[in-house]
Amino acid sequence: MTSDRTLRWLLVVAVAVALGLPGEAAAYPWMIQHQYTTCSQCHVDPSGGSAMTPYGRAQTEVLLRSRYGEDVGEPGPIKDFLFGAVPLPDTVIAQADIRSLLIPQPGDFRAILMQADLRGGVQTDRVVAYASAGVVSDGARGARILSTEGRDNEFITPVLRDYWVGITPRNGLLIRAGRMNLPFGIRTDQHILFTRAVTRTTTNDDQQLGLAVAYEARRWRAELMGIAGNLHVAPDRFRERGYSGTFAYALSNRAELGLSSLVTSSGADVDTLLPTTRQAHGVFSRVSPVSKVALLGEADLLLTHAGEGTRTTAVGGVLDVHADIEAVQGLHIKAGGEFCDPAWSDDEASATGRGWAALQWFFAPHVNLRIDMMGGPINCLPDTLRPTGFAQLHVFL
8 A cells, every 4th residue: 555655646746847847936936927937036035935126026017917908118116115105225125015814704704914014124235134024813823923822813913024134245146144934845925835834834934043045047046044943932942953945947937947855853843742853855846838827836755753762754745736827917817736645654544635726816006816715624634625715915015
């Protein structure tokens, strides 16, 4: 039985890689459909997902939002912070993000403030400083500044997601230290994807303190981070230490293939309370076979060593394959499938999968609406197949 499951995983990994080969990545990794294989042009973080640079803001107006028949032209001050009401020096980065989530379950209608952050920093030719802080009403426990133990789940609590200082001794090279997003796999704002949640590499609250080196050349980009732990987690035995890294090569302006690796250890895992070493090693790919279409895939091997003395080892894997189609400018149709099994076993008790579809509409300057339908569990746990729907509204200033 075990050999059959191993063969099945080899097949699904091969499919994931094949979807990434020809014929961010950024928080929107599907931007490869606009021939963007790197992230540093549009984001302060070299692997994407942070506040946008002035160039990135311009592209949200030129490439992302619906135009309703109007000429694209130059975006003008509407692209800037607060729609240009407060002019900023070229070296200053400022952005406010508000993201809310509605879950319209019958009898359990919920509205969640996922993000209300102020992001900002200074970016010169040789020095970069950046920080992001805000409040949430639920989730983001790894980024919370104050404990909410004993409080209502919807208690508004402050979060400090990332803060770092870096230097660029030469073009393409960034050395930085602080609390940062982990470089691993496809960088995306979809933090409930199995590939992001199981590897603990979301941009929501999985940032870690450490030292990172990123380098970007014409066709390839790489980043390696030494992890010193999450200071928002206490006591110290719960803090993971190790490394995380990624390497990606652009086969063309429309195709990228990458590798990721992560190894961390802690005196007590936050879930099992056992001394644990986690490993994740995988491949990812992004390809745009034709204009306005992006195919993305990631497959990761999971190794978990837990316990004291003679440790038990669990071997598993996680897979994500999805597509993004821009039907008309500003309106995106998405669909994907995921599979997760953190511990391969003969009885397959830990394996689960799900499919999902979504519409995302950038209908106005600095605003987009996303509506998702999902068939399957929210977490990587065996569960009955049940449909779930939710809507997200994202506003940035």
